[in-house]
Amino acid sequence: MSYNEKLLRQLEGLLGWKKSKKFYAEKLNITEDEVDELIKEIRSREKDEGEVFLKTSNDSTAFESLKKVNNEKGTIESTITLDYEPKDHLELAKLHKIDLDKYIITNYWSKVLPSGKFTSSVFSKRKTPTDYTAEDFSKFLENYKSNYIPIPSPERNGNRDITDVEISLSDYHLAKRYVDGDNNPAVRVRRFFEVAQNLMHKVRSVYDVDKVVFPISNDFFHTDNYQNSTTNGTPQDTILDYSSEYELGFAILVDTIKMLKANSNHVEVILVQGNHDRTKSFYLAHALDIYFTDEKNISFIRDEGLIKATVVGETFIGYHHGNCKIDQLPLLFATHPKYASMFGNAKYREVHTGDKHHYMAKEIKGVRIQQMPSLSGTDRWHKDNNFVHSVRAALALVYDNDLGKVAEFEERI
Numbered sequence: 419m420s421y422n423e424k425l426l427r428q429l430e431g432l433l434g435w436k437k438s439k440k441f442y443a444e445k446l447n448i449t450e451d452e453v454d455e456l457i458k459e460i461r462s463r464e465k466d467e468g469e470v471f472l473k474t475s476n477d478s479t480a481f482e483s484l485k486k487v488n489n490e491k492g493t494i495e496s497t498i499t500l501d502y503e504p505k506d507h508l509e510l511a512k513l514h515k516i517d518l519d520k521y522i523i524t525n526y527w528s529k530v531l532p533s534g535k536f537t538s539s540v541f542s543k544r545k546t547p548t549d550y551t552a553e554d555f556s557k558f559l560e561n562y563k564s565n566y567i568p569i570p571s572p573e574r575n576g577n578r579d580i581t582d583v584e585i586s587l588s589d590y591h592l593a594k595r596y597v598d599g600d601n602n603p604a605v606r607v608r609r610f611f612e613v614a615q616n617l618m619h620k621v622r623s624v625y626d627v628d629k630v631v632f633p634i635s636n637d638f639f640h641t642d643n644y645q646n647s648t649t650n651g652t653p654q655d656t657i658l659d660y661s662s663e664y665e666l667g668f669a670i671l672v673d674t675i676k677m678l679k680a681n682s683n684h685v686e687v688i689l690v691q692g693n694h695d696r697t698k699s700f701y702l703a704h705a706l707d708i709y710f711t712d713e714k715n716i717s718f719i720r721d722e723g724l725i726k727a728t729v730v731g732e733t734f735i736g737y738h739h740g741n742c743k744i745d746q747l748p749l750l751f752a753t754h755p756k757y758a759s760m761f762g763n764a765k766y767r768e769v770h771t772g773d774k775h776h777y778m779a780k781e782i783k784g785v786r787i788q789q790m791p792s793l794s795g796t797d798r799w800h801k802d803n804n805f806v807h808s809v810r811a812a813l814a815l816v817y818d819n820d821l822g823k824v825a826e827f828e829e830r831i
Contacts, residue, residue: 428802429456434566450817471694476490485514492544494521500536503528507644507659514540521545524793525646525653581824582730583621584631584815585614585678588772589792591694592667607670613793613829614674617814618681625816627682631728632670634706635699636739636772636790637692649696655797664698671706679716686728689720690737692772727757731819734764740789742770747771748785757827766822776808788815791814793831 428446439524446453486495496514504510510526510592511518526540590610595601621627642649644660658666679685703720710716719726726737736751738744747769751761761767767785774790791811800806809830818826 424802426460429453429460450502469528478543478555488578491811494542495539497537497539497543500530500538503536504538510538510540513538514542516542519545522659524656527645538623539744553656578624578626579818579824580628581621581625581675582629582631582817582819583618583625583627583682584633584730584735584770584817585617585812586770586790586815587614587793587796588633588636588790589692590636590638591640591792591794592638592670593654593656594794594797595655595657597798597801598795600795603658603662603666605619607666609793609831610670611674611677613812613831615677616829617827618678620684620829621814621816621825622681624825629684629730630678630682631686631688631730631735632675632678633688633690633737633770634703635692635695636690637694638671638702639667639698640694642695642698648694650693654694660698664702668702668705671702672709675706675716679713684715684717686718686721687718688726688728689718690726690739690772691722691724692739695742723756725754725757727751729759729760729764730817731822732765732768733817734761735821736761736767736769738769738771740773744771744787744789745782747787768823775805777811 425446425448429442439453442453443450447454478665483498486699488494494516496516498513500513504513507523507526508518510516510523516523521542522545523540523542526538528536530536592606592610593603618627618630639656640656640663641647641660645651645653646656646660647653656663675685675687687703687706689699691699698827700720700722703718707718707720710718719728724738728735728737734751734757735746736757738747738750748767751767751769754761769785769787771787771789772792774789775794776789777791778789780787790813791809793810793812795810796806811828811830814827814829815823816827818824
């Protein structure tokens, strides 16, 4: 049988989702029998690529250990049985005999057996110069300094309009591994801050700003747990482990919020939970709220609901990540117990979403839906499936109290 190499690569990427044959067949537009044949070919090639299976003898802590080493791909899969569940990645590395100077643990999981013992499994890959671990990040954080330089306030001539502005840096996916390189966390930090700062500079060159609305999350983080997967369990390829991504993300947002406050009278931070980081982003918003608790003019909307809303002047703005049928969102806000009155009393109504990583705007029964672009690059799965070519950008939306949205600024990279 002649195998389509593109189909093989696509299926190899999908297998990590651990779905049914029917799911894979529908995704690739092939039959389930063809899925079976492709899986056999993938497994056959793996055996020819230098895999080594090692079975170790029992010791006092771990036994029935099976290690699968793929020298060609630079990966190690290891499973051991233990009397207890390992507490962190350092203990995992010791028990599975993974050299953290050479390998990075990207996924791990455990299961309780009927006997009360635990099976512990890890997947690790050979480190490259762009792989950052918790230890690497600690060194980076020691030297981390806020790079914020206050933007000089434009001279006021008495004729400048006072407005509100939304700064939207949607779907940042901080720890995502890009296929085209550009995987240095320090660059990711600098880029996020500089884009937000440049957007504020563009707005301030024309308007004075009363309130900044700053939606956070919308998949700001790439993963949601120590297994390096999304909220629903889809494995991801990352440049940072769980803790490092969280700590670095917190530092970025602290600096960005301080910068936004220095250029306005009030900052309203709104948590919009995504499908990659629903839990982690909730804790992030909670931590930021505590950090700024003494700042009277920095407020947070951070409840656990998946939809949020605010009002700027005469404009209602609803927020949802956008992983849904977005045409139904206006009705959802119009009938929502918490937001229906805000929606009904507004002169103008908008709904802002993310998720798709490209810009789109449409109007449904007088409600304008705006899908925000993303600064995020392309990972392997999206490239293999041709989800590419979106313009990488962020937006600043300017609102007049009486006239609604009056301007829009864009920053591209």
